[in-house]
Structure formats: structure tokens, C-alpha cells
Amino acid sequence: MQIDVFNGDADGICALLQLRFAHPCKTQLITGVKRDINLLSKVQATKGDKITVLDISLAKNHQDAIRLLEQGVDIFYVDHHLIKIIPKHPNLKTLINMDSNVCTSLLMNQFLQGEFYQWGVVGAFGDNMSLTVIKAIEGFCLNDRELKALKQLGVCINYNAYGRSVEDLHIAPDVLYQKLSAYKSPFEFMADTPKLYQQLVSNYEADMACATKISANYDDDTVAVYEFPDTMWARRVNGVFANNLANQFPDRAHAILSLNTEDNSYQVSVRSPLNNKWGADELCSSFSTGGGRKSAAGINYLKKEERSLFIQRFKDKYR
Numbered sequence: 001m002q003i004d005v006f007n008g009d010a011d012g013i014c015a016l017l018q019l020r021f022a023h024p025c026k027t028q029l030i031t032g033v034k035r036d037i038n039l040l041s042k043v044q045a046t047k048g049d050k051i052t053v054l055d056i057s058l059a060k061n062h063q064d065a066i067r068l069l070e071q072g073v074d075i076f077y078v079d080h081h082l083i084k085i086i087p088k089h090p091n092l093k094t095l096i097n098m099d100s101n102v103c104t105s106l107l108m109n110q111f112l113q114g115e116f117y118q119w120g121v122v123g124a125f126g127d128n129m130s131l132t133v134i135k136a137i138e139g140f141c142l143n144d145r146e147l148k149a150l151k152q153l154g155v156c157i158n159y160n161a162y163g164r165s166v167e168d169l170h171i172a173p174d175v176l177y178q179k180l181s182a183y184k185s186p187f188e189f190m191a192d193t194p195k196l197y198q199q200l201v202s203n204y205e206a207d208m209a210c211a212t213k214i215s216a217n218y219d220d221d222t223v224a225v226y227e228f229p230d231t232m233w234a235r236r237v238n239g240v241f242a243n244n245l246a247n248q249f250p251d252r253a254h255a256i257l258s259l260n261t262e263d264n265s266y267q268v269s270v271r272s273p274l275n276n277k278w279g280a281d282e283l284c285s286s287f288s289t290g291g292g293r294k295s296a297a298g299i300n301y302l303k304k305e306e307r308s309l310f311i312q313r314f315k316d317k318y319r
């Protein structure tokens with residue numbers, strides 16, 4: 001059996017779309033909300049099964065990867081999240097690159113030599129890769145109007161994956177993947193299913209309109225901190241709002257603290273300055289439930305009493 005395990009965001013979905021267009025087969029899909037990264041723990045497999053894992057940290061899934069490898073399962077692992085030592089195993093094939101100008105969709109595009117690069121571009125826009133990086137990828141051939149359309153699609157597919165649980169999402173990521181997999185070109189998708197495409201766009205715009213009404217709790221030249229309430233739109237919008245702030249203020253680092261009233265904690269999204277992409281992973285990893293990449297990282301459960309400690313470390317990091 002083939003099992004495809006992928007992050008439910010645009011980067012995960014677009015990496016898998018490219019791979020399955022190039023190598024179609026019947027697969028079992030395992031995915032979740034963007035922050036649900038311990039996806040390998042959900043996998044039950046037996047000797048001879050093949051698993052593809054896309055866009056979730058191998059460091060965070062290390063134990064389950066070893067469990068499956070020891071069972072005689074073959075794993076193909078493609079990712080760009082922080083890992084110190086990549087494990088070696090005869091059944092494990094990895095394509096891992098932690099450069100901040102790389103994402104999983106771009107690694108897949110390279111692997112497939114640009115065959116379905118348009119979906120690679122969509123995934124890369126979802127992960128907030130720069131225009132310079134995207135224009136340099138293998139196979140690239142788009143005019144500015146097409147590029148703009150793919151950007152909007154990437155942002156909206158990515159946006160759909162944000163929420164505390166799949167119940168917060170407008171469309172479950174596995175369902176969205178299956179719908180998109182009918183279109184080898186994203187332009188066909190946008191032209192062919194205007195209803196679903198428009199739905200993705202309007203969901204995004206409605207939540208962004210709510211977010212832009214919130215002003216910063218603290219800001220100076222180097223950092224800005226926002227706090228969001230515990231509502232469905234806020235649970236969906238926080239990461240993307242952080243990306244937008246990063247684009248708008250490229251010399252400033254941003255943190256969004258989203259309240260979780262259930263356990264009196266915050267979910268934190270951090271973006272390092274776009275013009276100096278470093279430190280977000282280190283900052284977040286200094287808290288027990290934190291992790292991510294140099295440019296974008298987060299903390300799942302920041303206790304309310306750790307709020308000022310976090311803000312202090314955040315300011316110190318980027319001052």
C-alpha cells in the first residue's frame with residue numbers, strides 16, 4: 001500500500017499534487033491542519049508498504065519514522081523544517097534542505113525537473129517564498145498576470161489549513177487535495193471550478209477584514225506584537241496575518257499571540273524580518289512546545305504566565 005502523509009497547507013498539498021501527477025497511484029491520505037505536524041504517529045503500516053512524507057518536520061516525527069522503518073516500511077521524506085541530524089536507514093530516502101529560500105513544493109519541483117512547476121509556484125507562494133526565488137525555479141515560464149493569479153491561489157489554499165482543528169477549517173485538506181488533483185494546471189482549476197475557487201478567496205478576505213481591525217499591543221522599529229481573541233476567524237487568520245505583516249514591514253520581526261481560553265494559553269506565530277531571515281526557530285524552540293524554521297516558527301502552548309518572558313526574549317532576539 002502507498003500512504004501519502006502531507007501537511008494540510010499549500011506547500012504540503014502542492015508538493016503531493018506534483019508527485020502524484022508524475023507518479024499516479026492509489027494512496028491512503030493522511031493530513032490535518034497546518035499545525036498538526038505529528039502526522040506519522042497516525043500511520044499504521046506493514047512490511048512492504050511505502051510512505052511518502054511531505055512538509056512536516058522529521059525531527060518532530062523521528063520516533064514514528066524509526067518505528068515504521070524498523071517494520072520494513074520504505075519512506076520517502078521531503079521537507080525543509082529544522083533538523084540537526086538526519087537519521088540514516090536503508091529504507092529511508094530523504095530530500096531535506098533547510099535553506100530559508102526553499103520549501104517542500106520547490107524541492108519536489110526540482111526532483112521532478114520542473115514538470116508541474118505551476119503547482120510548485122502555488123505551494124511556494126503559500127509558504128511566502130520571495131518573487132526572486134520563485135522566478136528562478138526550474139521550468140518557470142509565467143507572465144506577471146499569471147504569477148499574480150497563482151499567488152492568490154497559493155495564499156488561499158495555504159489559508160484554508162489554518163485552525164486549531166479540522167472543524168475550524170472551511171474545507172478539510174484531504175478533500176481539497178482530492179478536488180485539486182483533477183487539474184494538472186492550477187489555471188484549469190481556477191477556470192473550471194469558479195465556485196470552489198471563489199469560496200477559497202472570499203473565506204480568506206472575510207477573515208483578513210476582521211484581523212486588520214486589531215492593532216499592535218507593542219511595536220517599535222525592530223519588533224511588533226499582536227494579540228488575537230479566541231474566535232474561529234482568529235484561529236484561522238493568525239499565521240497568514242503574520243506573513244502579511246512580514247511583507248509589509250520587511251525590517252521588523254512579528255509575533256502574534258492567539259488566546260486559547262480552554263487551557264489559558266497562547267498559540268504563538270513568529271516571523272523573522274523578511275530582510276534578515278533568522279532566529280524564529282531558535283526563539284520558539286526555547287519554549288517547550290515551540291519549533292519551526294529560521295524565517296517562520298511558532299509555539300503551540302505558551303502558558304499565560306510566560307507571556308512577558310516570551311515578549312522579552314523576542315525583543316532581545318531582534319534588537
Ligand SMILES: [Mn+2]
Pocket residue numbers: 011012055080103104127
Ligand atoms: Mn512548508
